[in-house]
Amino acid sequence: MLVHKAYKYRIYPNEEQQRLIHQMFGCCRFVFNYFLGLWKGTYTATGKGLSYNTCATELPSLKKDYEWLKDADSIALQSAVRNVADSFDRFFKKQNQAPRFKSRKYPVQSYTTKYTNGNLAIKGDQLKLPKLGWIRFANSRATDGRILSATVRRNAAGKYFVSIVCEVDVQSLPQTDKHIGIDLGLKDFAVGSDGMRVAHPKAFRKHENRLAMWQRRMARRTKGGSNWQKAKNKAAYIHEKIANVRHDFLHQLTTKLIRENQTISIEDLNVTSMLKNHRLAKAISDASWGEFERQLSYKSQWYGRIVKFAAPFAPTSQRCHGCGFIHKEVKNLCVRQWKCPSCGTVHDRDENAAHNIKDVAV
Structure with missing residues:
Protein backbone atom coordinates (compact mmCIF):
# COMPACT_ATOMS: atom_id res chain seq x y z
CA MET A 1 0.00 0.00 0.00
CA VAL A 170 3.83 0.08 3.67
CA GLN A 171 3.19 -3.63 4.22
CA SER A 172 0.26 -4.80 6.35
CA LEU A 173 1.08 -6.51 9.65
CA PRO A 174 0.30 -10.23 10.16
CA GLN A 175 -3.30 -10.72 11.21
CA THR A 176 -4.21 -11.65 14.76
CA ASP A 177 -7.45 -12.56 16.52
CA LYS A 178 -7.06 -10.09 19.39
CA HIS A 179 -9.78 -7.49 19.90
CA ILE A 180 -9.42 -4.85 22.61
CA GLY A 181 -11.74 -2.20 23.95
CA ILE A 182 -10.13 0.96 25.36
CA ASP A 183 -11.61 3.46 27.78
CA LEU A 184 -9.82 6.82 27.76
CA GLY A 185 -9.70 8.72 31.02
CA LEU A 186 -8.01 11.39 33.09
CA LYS A 187 -6.81 9.32 36.05
CA ASP A 188 -5.33 6.61 33.80
CA PHE A 189 -4.86 7.63 30.18
CA ALA A 190 -6.15 4.31 28.85
CA VAL A 191 -7.65 1.17 30.38
CA GLY A 192 -8.10 -1.92 28.20
CA SER A 193 -10.64 -4.68 28.34
CA ASP A 194 -7.73 -7.14 28.70
CA GLY A 195 -6.59 -5.49 31.95
CA MET A 196 -4.05 -3.14 30.34
CA ARG A 197 -3.54 0.15 32.20
CA VAL A 198 -1.52 3.04 30.79
CA ALA A 199 -0.51 5.79 33.21
CA HIS A 200 -1.23 9.37 32.23
CA PRO A 201 1.97 11.28 31.27
CA LYS A 202 0.50 14.63 32.43
CA ALA A 203 3.06 16.49 30.35
CA PHE A 204 1.57 19.93 30.98
CA ARG A 205 1.03 19.40 34.71
CA LYS A 206 4.69 18.48 35.24
CA HIS A 207 5.94 21.70 33.63
CA GLU A 208 3.05 24.00 34.56
CA ASN A 209 4.71 25.81 37.48
CA ARG A 210 7.93 26.47 35.57
CA LEU A 211 6.00 27.72 32.56
CA ALA A 212 3.91 30.04 34.73
CA MET A 213 7.08 31.48 36.29
CA TRP A 214 8.55 32.47 32.92
CA GLN A 215 5.21 33.78 31.69
CA ARG A 216 5.00 36.03 34.77
CA ARG A 217 8.52 37.28 34.12
CA MET A 218 7.63 37.99 30.50
CA ALA A 219 4.52 39.92 31.58
CA ARG A 220 6.58 42.14 33.93
CA ARG A 221 9.22 43.04 31.35
CA THR A 222 9.07 45.66 28.61
CA LYS A 223 7.54 44.10 25.54
CA GLY A 224 10.06 43.83 22.72
CA GLY A 225 13.10 44.28 24.98
CA SER A 226 16.00 41.85 25.20
CA ASN A 227 14.98 40.53 28.64
CA TRP A 228 11.39 40.12 27.44
CA GLN A 229 12.68 38.15 24.46
CA LYS A 230 14.75 35.90 26.75
CA ALA A 231 11.69 35.12 28.87
CA LYS A 232 9.63 34.49 25.75
CA ASN A 233 12.22 32.01 24.46
CA LYS A 234 12.25 30.20 27.82
CA ALA A 235 8.45 29.85 27.71
CA ALA A 236 8.67 28.60 24.12
CA TYR A 237 11.26 25.97 25.11
CA ILE A 238 8.92 24.66 27.83
CA HIS A 239 5.98 24.50 25.42
CA GLU A 240 8.19 22.58 23.01
CA LYS A 241 9.19 20.15 25.75
CA ILE A 242 5.54 19.54 26.65
CA ALA A 243 4.61 18.88 23.01
CA ASN A 244 7.56 16.50 22.52
CA VAL A 245 6.72 14.46 25.63
CA ARG A 246 3.08 14.21 24.59
CA HIS A 247 3.79 13.22 20.98
CA ASP A 248 6.40 10.64 21.98
CA PHE A 249 3.97 9.05 24.44
CA LEU A 250 1.10 8.93 21.94
CA HIS A 251 3.21 7.51 19.12
CA GLN A 252 4.62 4.75 21.29
CA LEU A 253 1.19 3.81 22.67
CA THR A 254 -0.64 3.83 19.33
CA THR A 255 2.13 1.84 17.62
CA LYS A 256 2.04 -0.76 20.41
CA LEU A 257 -1.75 -1.11 20.13
CA ILE A 258 -1.61 -1.44 16.35
CA ARG A 259 1.07 -4.13 16.50
CA GLU A 260 -0.64 -6.26 19.14
CA ASN A 261 -4.33 -6.03 18.16
CA GLN A 262 -6.34 -6.69 15.02
CA THR A 263 -9.39 -4.69 16.15
CA ILE A 264 -9.34 -1.69 18.50
CA SER A 265 -12.57 -0.22 19.87
CA ILE A 266 -12.60 3.26 21.40
CA GLU A 267 -15.22 5.80 22.34
CA ASP A 268 -15.95 8.53 19.79
CA LEU A 269 -15.45 11.49 22.12
CA ASN A 270 -16.65 14.99 21.27
CA VAL A 271 -13.61 16.74 22.75
CA THR A 272 -14.70 20.23 21.65
CA SER A 273 -17.89 20.01 23.71
CA MET A 274 -16.09 18.43 26.66
CA LEU A 275 -13.68 21.37 26.82
CA LYS A 276 -16.61 23.62 27.79
CA ASN A 277 -16.46 22.01 31.23
CA HIS A 278 -14.08 24.52 32.87
CA ARG A 279 -13.29 22.20 35.77
CA LEU A 280 -11.86 19.53 33.49
CA ALA A 281 -10.83 21.54 30.42
CA LYS A 282 -7.14 21.75 31.37
CA ALA A 283 -6.87 18.03 32.08
CA ILE A 284 -8.76 17.11 28.90
CA SER A 285 -6.48 19.33 26.80
CA ASP A 286 -3.42 17.76 28.41
CA ALA A 287 -4.72 14.28 27.56
CA SER A 288 -4.81 14.91 23.77
CA TRP A 289 -7.55 12.38 23.07
CA GLY A 290 -8.13 13.84 19.62
CA GLU A 291 -4.50 13.29 18.59
CA PHE A 292 -4.65 9.75 19.98
CA GLU A 293 -7.67 9.01 17.81
CA ARG A 294 -6.03 10.59 14.75
CA GLN A 295 -2.83 8.55 15.08
CA LEU A 296 -4.75 5.35 15.71
CA SER A 297 -6.90 5.94 12.62
CA TYR A 298 -4.15 6.52 10.07
CA LYS A 299 -1.87 3.79 11.46
CA SER A 300 -4.73 1.28 11.28
CA GLN A 301 -5.19 2.11 7.59
CA TRP A 302 -1.47 1.71 6.94
CA TYR A 303 -1.06 -1.64 8.65
CA GLY A 304 -4.37 -3.36 7.93
CA ARG A 305 -6.01 -2.98 11.33
CA ILE A 306 -9.61 -2.09 12.24
CA VAL A 307 -10.65 0.77 14.51
CA LYS A 308 -14.24 0.81 15.76
CA PHE A 309 -16.03 3.63 17.56
CA ALA A 310 -18.66 3.52 20.29
CA ALA A 311 -21.37 6.17 20.34
CA PRO A 312 -20.38 9.08 22.63
CA PHE A 313 -23.59 8.93 24.68
CA ALA A 314 -23.67 5.16 25.19
CA PRO A 315 -23.80 4.36 28.96
CA THR A 316 -20.57 2.39 28.89
CA SER A 317 -19.60 3.28 32.47
CA GLN A 318 -23.05 2.65 33.96
CA ARG A 319 -23.89 -0.65 32.27
CA CYS A 320 -22.78 -3.94 33.82
CA HIS A 321 -20.99 -5.80 31.05
CA GLY A 322 -22.07 -9.10 32.60
CA CYS A 323 -25.85 -8.76 32.84
CA GLY A 324 -26.54 -5.42 31.15
CA PHE A 325 -28.02 -3.67 34.23
CA ILE A 326 -27.65 0.16 34.09
CA HIS A 327 -26.65 1.70 37.42
CA LYS A 328 -27.53 5.42 37.34
CA GLU A 329 -25.41 6.33 40.38
CA VAL A 330 -22.21 5.52 38.48
CA LYS A 331 -22.69 8.80 36.57
CA ASN A 332 -20.81 10.39 39.46
CA LEU A 333 -17.13 10.44 38.47
CA CYS A 334 -16.10 9.87 42.10
CA VAL A 335 -17.46 6.31 41.94
CA ARG A 336 -14.41 4.28 40.88
CA GLN A 337 -15.73 0.83 41.91
CA TRP A 338 -19.30 -0.38 42.18
CA LYS A 339 -21.29 -3.56 42.74
CA CYS A 340 -24.00 -4.54 40.28
CA PRO A 341 -27.35 -4.69 42.15
CA SER A 342 -28.59 -7.30 39.66
CA CYS A 343 -25.84 -9.93 39.43
CA GLY A 344 -23.59 -8.84 42.34
CA THR A 345 -20.44 -8.45 40.19
CA VAL A 346 -17.92 -5.92 41.53
CA HIS A 347 -16.69 -3.66 38.74
CA ASP A 348 -13.77 -1.34 38.28
CA ARG A 349 -15.30 1.69 36.58
CA ASP A 350 -12.79 1.96 33.72
CA GLU A 351 -12.37 -1.77 33.02
CA ASN A 352 -16.14 -2.20 32.88
CA ALA A 353 -16.39 0.72 30.44
CA ALA A 354 -13.67 -0.83 28.26
CA HIS A 355 -15.61 -4.12 28.08
CA ASN A 356 -18.79 -2.28 27.08
CA ILE A 357 -16.96 -0.21 24.46
CA LYS A 358 -15.64 -3.43 22.96
CA ASP A 359 -19.18 -4.84 22.79
CA VAL A 360 -21.06 -1.81 21.38
CA ALA A 361 -18.46 -0.27 19.04
CA VAL A 362 -19.22 -0.46 15.32
Whole structure:
Protein backbone atom coordinates (compact mmCIF):
# COMPACT_ATOMS: atom_id res chain seq x y z
CA MET A 1 0.00 0.00 0.00
CA LEU A 2 1.48 3.33 -1.10
CA VAL A 3 1.13 6.06 1.54
CA HIS A 4 2.57 9.50 2.11
CA LYS A 5 4.84 9.41 5.14
CA ALA A 6 6.63 12.41 6.69
CA TYR A 7 10.07 12.30 8.30
CA LYS A 8 10.90 15.22 10.56
CA TYR A 9 14.50 16.27 11.20
CA ARG A 10 16.17 19.17 12.90
CA ILE A 11 18.44 21.18 10.60
CA TYR A 12 21.38 23.39 11.54
CA PRO A 13 21.70 26.17 8.94
CA ASN A 14 24.65 28.58 9.07
CA GLU A 15 24.13 32.36 9.25
CA GLU A 16 23.86 32.81 5.48
CA GLN A 17 21.41 29.91 5.18
CA GLN A 18 19.33 31.32 8.05
CA ARG A 19 19.15 34.64 6.19
CA LEU A 20 18.00 32.86 3.03
CA ILE A 21 15.42 30.85 4.99
CA HIS A 22 13.99 34.03 6.52
CA GLN A 23 13.95 35.62 3.08
CA MET A 24 12.00 32.61 1.79
CA PHE A 25 9.54 32.94 4.68
CA GLY A 26 8.95 36.58 3.79
CA CYS A 27 8.52 35.95 0.05
CA CYS A 28 6.05 33.09 0.55
CA ARG A 29 4.16 35.10 3.15
CA PHE A 30 3.93 38.08 0.77
CA VAL A 31 2.63 35.90 -2.10
CA PHE A 32 0.08 34.24 0.18
CA ASN A 33 -1.22 37.57 1.50
CA TYR A 34 -1.28 39.13 -1.99
CA PHE A 35 -3.44 36.42 -3.53
CA LEU A 36 -5.58 36.13 -0.41
CA GLY A 37 -6.39 39.84 -0.71
CA LEU A 38 -7.01 39.45 -4.44
CA TRP A 39 -9.27 36.48 -3.82
CA LYS A 40 -11.30 38.34 -1.17
CA GLY A 41 -11.59 41.45 -3.34
CA THR A 42 -12.82 39.42 -6.32
CA TYR A 43 -15.33 37.55 -4.16
CA THR A 44 -16.70 40.80 -2.73
CA ALA A 45 -17.05 42.37 -6.18
CA THR A 46 -18.40 39.44 -8.19
CA GLY A 47 -19.57 36.86 -5.65
CA LYS A 48 -17.11 34.33 -7.07
CA GLY A 49 -13.62 33.46 -5.96
CA LEU A 50 -10.50 32.60 -7.93
CA SER A 51 -9.11 29.24 -8.95
CA TYR A 52 -5.55 28.07 -8.42
CA ASN A 53 -4.83 28.27 -12.16
CA THR A 54 -5.99 31.88 -12.32
CA CYS A 55 -3.68 32.86 -9.46
CA ALA A 56 -0.76 30.79 -10.72
CA THR A 57 -0.84 32.48 -14.14
CA GLU A 58 -0.53 35.89 -12.44
CA LEU A 59 2.54 34.86 -10.46
CA PRO A 60 5.07 35.64 -13.26
CA SER A 61 3.73 39.19 -13.64
CA LEU A 62 3.92 39.62 -9.87
CA LYS A 63 7.61 38.70 -10.04
CA LYS A 64 8.15 41.44 -12.62
CA ASP A 65 6.58 44.01 -10.30
CA TYR A 66 8.56 42.80 -7.31
CA GLU A 67 12.03 41.83 -8.49
CA TRP A 68 13.09 40.46 -5.10
CA LEU A 69 10.64 37.57 -5.50
CA LYS A 70 12.98 36.13 -8.14
CA ASP A 71 15.52 35.38 -5.41
CA ALA A 72 13.13 32.92 -3.76
CA ASP A 73 12.44 29.31 -4.72
CA SER A 74 9.82 29.44 -7.49
CA ILE A 75 8.25 26.14 -6.38
CA ALA A 76 7.83 27.47 -2.84
CA LEU A 77 5.98 30.51 -4.22
CA GLN A 78 3.70 28.23 -6.23
CA SER A 79 3.02 26.23 -3.07
CA ALA A 80 1.98 29.44 -1.30
CA VAL A 81 -0.55 30.08 -4.09
CA ARG A 82 -1.77 26.50 -3.77
CA ASN A 83 -2.23 27.01 -0.01
CA VAL A 84 -4.60 29.93 -0.68
CA ALA A 85 -6.78 27.82 -2.98
CA ASP A 86 -6.74 24.81 -0.64
CA SER A 87 -7.64 26.91 2.40
CA PHE A 88 -10.72 28.30 0.64
CA ASP A 89 -11.73 24.82 -0.54
CA ARG A 90 -11.62 23.58 3.05
CA PHE A 91 -13.49 26.68 4.24
CA PHE A 92 -16.39 26.12 1.83
CA LYS A 93 -16.49 22.46 2.89
CA LYS A 94 -16.77 23.72 6.51
CA GLN A 95 -13.55 21.96 7.48
CA ASN A 96 -11.87 25.09 8.88
CA GLN A 97 -12.36 28.81 9.38
CA ALA A 98 -11.81 31.41 6.66
CA PRO A 99 -8.11 31.92 5.81
CA ARG A 100 -6.43 34.94 7.40
CA PHE A 101 -3.48 37.09 6.43
CA LYS A 102 -0.11 35.86 7.69
CA SER A 103 2.00 38.01 9.98
CA ARG A 104 5.78 38.24 10.17
CA LYS A 105 5.40 38.54 13.96
CA TYR A 106 3.92 35.06 14.27
CA PRO A 107 6.57 32.91 15.99
CA VAL A 108 6.13 29.86 13.71
CA GLN A 109 7.07 30.38 10.05
CA SER A 110 7.32 27.83 7.24
CA TYR A 111 7.43 27.25 3.51
CA THR A 112 7.06 24.16 1.31
CA THR A 113 8.94 23.11 -1.79
CA LYS A 114 8.46 20.07 -4.01
CA TYR A 115 10.92 17.61 -5.48
CA THR A 116 11.93 18.24 -9.08
CA ASN A 117 15.11 17.54 -11.03
CA GLY A 118 17.03 16.39 -7.96
CA ASN A 119 16.60 19.64 -5.98
CA LEU A 120 16.04 17.57 -2.80
CA ALA A 121 18.66 15.03 -1.77
CA ILE A 122 20.19 13.38 1.31
CA LYS A 123 23.84 12.37 1.68
CA GLY A 124 24.96 11.27 5.16
CA ASP A 125 24.25 14.09 7.59
CA GLN A 126 23.79 16.65 4.79
CA LEU A 127 20.47 17.66 3.24
CA LYS A 128 20.17 19.49 -0.08
CA LEU A 129 17.44 22.15 -0.34
CA PRO A 130 16.68 24.58 -3.20
CA LYS A 131 18.48 27.96 -2.93
CA LEU A 132 20.11 26.83 0.34
CA GLY A 133 22.47 24.14 -0.86
CA TRP A 134 23.68 21.46 1.53
CA ILE A 135 22.60 21.86 5.18
CA ARG A 136 23.74 19.81 8.16
CA PHE A 137 20.86 17.95 9.80
CA ALA A 138 20.24 15.33 12.49
CA ASN A 139 19.79 12.20 10.39
CA SER A 140 18.09 10.20 13.15
CA ARG A 141 16.37 7.71 10.83
CA ALA A 142 16.64 6.81 7.17
CA THR A 143 13.91 7.89 4.77
CA ASP A 144 12.11 5.30 2.65
CA GLY A 145 10.56 5.54 -0.78
CA ARG A 146 10.42 8.45 -3.19
CA ILE A 147 10.84 12.02 -1.92
CA LEU A 148 7.86 14.22 -2.80
CA SER A 149 8.27 17.49 -0.90
CA ALA A 150 9.98 19.23 1.99
CA THR A 151 8.65 21.79 4.46
CA VAL A 152 11.13 24.03 6.26
CA ARG A 153 9.85 25.39 9.56
CA ARG A 154 11.14 27.60 12.36
CA ASN A 155 9.35 27.02 15.64
CA ALA A 156 8.65 29.46 18.46
CA ALA A 157 11.88 28.47 20.23
CA GLY A 158 13.93 29.55 17.21
CA LYS A 159 14.87 26.00 16.10
CA TYR A 160 14.77 24.95 12.46
CA PHE A 161 13.18 21.73 11.23
CA VAL A 162 12.43 20.08 7.91
CA SER A 163 9.61 17.61 7.20
CA ILE A 164 10.33 15.39 4.19
CA VAL A 165 7.26 13.72 2.69
CA CYS A 166 7.97 10.43 0.92
CA GLU A 167 5.82 7.95 -0.97
CA VAL A 168 6.35 4.72 0.92
CA ASP A 169 5.12 1.19 0.25
CA VAL A 170 3.83 0.08 3.67
CA GLN A 171 3.19 -3.63 4.22
CA SER A 172 0.26 -4.80 6.35
CA LEU A 173 1.08 -6.51 9.65
CA PRO A 174 0.30 -10.23 10.16
CA GLN A 175 -3.30 -10.72 11.21
CA THR A 176 -4.21 -11.65 14.76
CA ASP A 177 -7.45 -12.56 16.52
CA LYS A 178 -7.06 -10.09 19.39
CA HIS A 179 -9.78 -7.49 19.90
CA ILE A 180 -9.42 -4.85 22.61
CA GLY A 181 -11.74 -2.20 23.95
CA ILE A 182 -10.13 0.96 25.36
CA ASP A 183 -11.61 3.46 27.78
CA LEU A 184 -9.82 6.82 27.76
CA GLY A 185 -9.70 8.72 31.02
CA LEU A 186 -8.01 11.39 33.09
CA LYS A 187 -6.81 9.32 36.05
CA ASP A 188 -5.33 6.61 33.80
CA PHE A 189 -4.86 7.63 30.18
CA ALA A 190 -6.15 4.31 28.85
CA VAL A 191 -7.65 1.17 30.38
CA GLY A 192 -8.10 -1.92 28.20
CA SER A 193 -10.64 -4.68 28.34
CA ASP A 194 -7.73 -7.14 28.70
CA GLY A 195 -6.59 -5.49 31.95
CA MET A 196 -4.05 -3.14 30.34
CA ARG A 197 -3.54 0.15 32.20
CA VAL A 198 -1.52 3.04 30.79
CA ALA A 199 -0.51 5.79 33.21
CA HIS A 200 -1.23 9.37 32.23
CA PRO A 201 1.97 11.28 31.27
CA LYS A 202 0.50 14.63 32.43
CA ALA A 203 3.06 16.49 30.35
CA PHE A 204 1.57 19.93 30.98
CA ARG A 205 1.03 19.40 34.71
CA LYS A 206 4.69 18.48 35.24
CA HIS A 207 5.94 21.70 33.63
CA GLU A 208 3.05 24.00 34.56
CA ASN A 209 4.71 25.81 37.48
CA ARG A 210 7.93 26.47 35.57
CA LEU A 211 6.00 27.72 32.56
CA ALA A 212 3.91 30.04 34.73
CA MET A 213 7.08 31.48 36.29
CA TRP A 214 8.55 32.47 32.92
CA GLN A 215 5.21 33.78 31.69
CA ARG A 216 5.00 36.03 34.77
CA ARG A 217 8.52 37.28 34.12
CA MET A 218 7.63 37.99 30.50
CA ALA A 219 4.52 39.92 31.58
CA ARG A 220 6.58 42.14 33.93
CA ARG A 221 9.22 43.04 31.35
CA THR A 222 9.07 45.66 28.61
CA LYS A 223 7.54 44.10 25.54
CA GLY A 224 10.06 43.83 22.72
CA GLY A 225 13.10 44.28 24.98
CA SER A 226 16.00 41.85 25.20
CA ASN A 227 14.98 40.53 28.64
CA TRP A 228 11.39 40.12 27.44
CA GLN A 229 12.68 38.15 24.46
CA LYS A 230 14.75 35.90 26.75
CA ALA A 231 11.69 35.12 28.87
CA LYS A 232 9.63 34.49 25.75
CA ASN A 233 12.22 32.01 24.46
CA LYS A 234 12.25 30.20 27.82
CA ALA A 235 8.45 29.85 27.71
CA ALA A 236 8.67 28.60 24.12
CA TYR A 237 11.26 25.97 25.11
CA ILE A 238 8.92 24.66 27.83
CA HIS A 239 5.98 24.50 25.42
CA GLU A 240 8.19 22.58 23.01
CA LYS A 241 9.19 20.15 25.75
CA ILE A 242 5.54 19.54 26.65
CA ALA A 243 4.61 18.88 23.01
CA ASN A 244 7.56 16.50 22.52
CA VAL A 245 6.72 14.46 25.63
CA ARG A 246 3.08 14.21 24.59
CA HIS A 247 3.79 13.22 20.98
CA ASP A 248 6.40 10.64 21.98
CA PHE A 249 3.97 9.05 24.44
CA LEU A 250 1.10 8.93 21.94
CA HIS A 251 3.21 7.51 19.12
CA GLN A 252 4.62 4.75 21.29
CA LEU A 253 1.19 3.81 22.67
CA THR A 254 -0.64 3.83 19.33
CA THR A 255 2.13 1.84 17.62
CA LYS A 256 2.04 -0.76 20.41
CA LEU A 257 -1.75 -1.11 20.13
CA ILE A 258 -1.61 -1.44 16.35
CA ARG A 259 1.07 -4.13 16.50
CA GLU A 260 -0.64 -6.26 19.14
CA ASN A 261 -4.33 -6.03 18.16
CA GLN A 262 -6.34 -6.69 15.02
CA THR A 263 -9.39 -4.69 16.15
CA ILE A 264 -9.34 -1.69 18.50
CA SER A 265 -12.57 -0.22 19.87
CA ILE A 266 -12.60 3.26 21.40
CA GLU A 267 -15.22 5.80 22.34
CA ASP A 268 -15.95 8.53 19.79
CA LEU A 269 -15.45 11.49 22.12
CA ASN A 270 -16.65 14.99 21.27
CA VAL A 271 -13.61 16.74 22.75
CA THR A 272 -14.70 20.23 21.65
CA SER A 273 -17.89 20.01 23.71
CA MET A 274 -16.09 18.43 26.66
CA LEU A 275 -13.68 21.37 26.82
CA LYS A 276 -16.61 23.62 27.79
CA ASN A 277 -16.46 22.01 31.23
CA HIS A 278 -14.08 24.52 32.87
CA ARG A 279 -13.29 22.20 35.77
CA LEU A 280 -11.86 19.53 33.49
CA ALA A 281 -10.83 21.54 30.42
CA LYS A 282 -7.14 21.75 31.37
CA ALA A 283 -6.87 18.03 32.08
CA ILE A 284 -8.76 17.11 28.90
CA SER A 285 -6.48 19.33 26.80
CA ASP A 286 -3.42 17.76 28.41
CA ALA A 287 -4.72 14.28 27.56
CA SER A 288 -4.81 14.91 23.77
CA TRP A 289 -7.55 12.38 23.07
CA GLY A 290 -8.13 13.84 19.62
CA GLU A 291 -4.50 13.29 18.59
CA PHE A 292 -4.65 9.75 19.98
CA GLU A 293 -7.67 9.01 17.81
CA ARG A 294 -6.03 10.59 14.75
CA GLN A 295 -2.83 8.55 15.08
CA LEU A 296 -4.75 5.35 15.71
CA SER A 297 -6.90 5.94 12.62
CA TYR A 298 -4.15 6.52 10.07
CA LYS A 299 -1.87 3.79 11.46
CA SER A 300 -4.73 1.28 11.28
CA GLN A 301 -5.19 2.11 7.59
CA TRP A 302 -1.47 1.71 6.94
CA TYR A 303 -1.06 -1.64 8.65
CA GLY A 304 -4.37 -3.36 7.93
CA ARG A 305 -6.01 -2.98 11.33
CA ILE A 306 -9.61 -2.09 12.24
CA VAL A 307 -10.65 0.77 14.51
CA LYS A 308 -14.24 0.81 15.76
CA PHE A 309 -16.03 3.63 17.56
CA ALA A 310 -18.66 3.52 20.29
CA ALA A 311 -21.37 6.17 20.34
CA PRO A 312 -20.38 9.08 22.63
CA PHE A 313 -23.59 8.93 24.68
CA ALA A 314 -23.67 5.16 25.19
CA PRO A 315 -23.80 4.36 28.96
CA THR A 316 -20.57 2.39 28.89
CA SER A 317 -19.60 3.28 32.47
CA GLN A 318 -23.05 2.65 33.96
CA ARG A 319 -23.89 -0.65 32.27
CA CYS A 320 -22.78 -3.94 33.82
CA HIS A 321 -20.99 -5.80 31.05
CA GLY A 322 -22.07 -9.10 32.60
CA CYS A 323 -25.85 -8.76 32.84
CA GLY A 324 -26.54 -5.42 31.15
CA PHE A 325 -28.02 -3.67 34.23
CA ILE A 326 -27.65 0.16 34.09
CA HIS A 327 -26.65 1.70 37.42
CA LYS A 328 -27.53 5.42 37.34
CA GLU A 329 -25.41 6.33 40.38
CA VAL A 330 -22.21 5.52 38.48
CA LYS A 331 -22.69 8.80 36.57
CA ASN A 332 -20.81 10.39 39.46
CA LEU A 333 -17.13 10.44 38.47
CA CYS A 334 -16.10 9.87 42.10
CA VAL A 335 -17.46 6.31 41.94
CA ARG A 336 -14.41 4.28 40.88
CA GLN A 337 -15.73 0.83 41.91
CA TRP A 338 -19.30 -0.38 42.18
CA LYS A 339 -21.29 -3.56 42.74
CA CYS A 340 -24.00 -4.54 40.28
CA PRO A 341 -27.35 -4.69 42.15
CA SER A 342 -28.59 -7.30 39.66
CA CYS A 343 -25.84 -9.93 39.43
CA GLY A 344 -23.59 -8.84 42.34
CA THR A 345 -20.44 -8.45 40.19
CA VAL A 346 -17.92 -5.92 41.53
CA HIS A 347 -16.69 -3.66 38.74
CA ASP A 348 -13.77 -1.34 38.28
CA ARG A 349 -15.30 1.69 36.58
CA ASP A 350 -12.79 1.96 33.72
CA GLU A 351 -12.37 -1.77 33.02
CA ASN A 352 -16.14 -2.20 32.88
CA ALA A 353 -16.39 0.72 30.44
CA ALA A 354 -13.67 -0.83 28.26
CA HIS A 355 -15.61 -4.12 28.08
CA ASN A 356 -18.79 -2.28 27.08
CA ILE A 357 -16.96 -0.21 24.46
CA LYS A 358 -15.64 -3.43 22.96
CA ASP A 359 -19.18 -4.84 22.79
CA VAL A 360 -21.06 -1.81 21.38
CA ALA A 361 -18.46 -0.27 19.04
CA VAL A 362 -19.22 -0.46 15.32
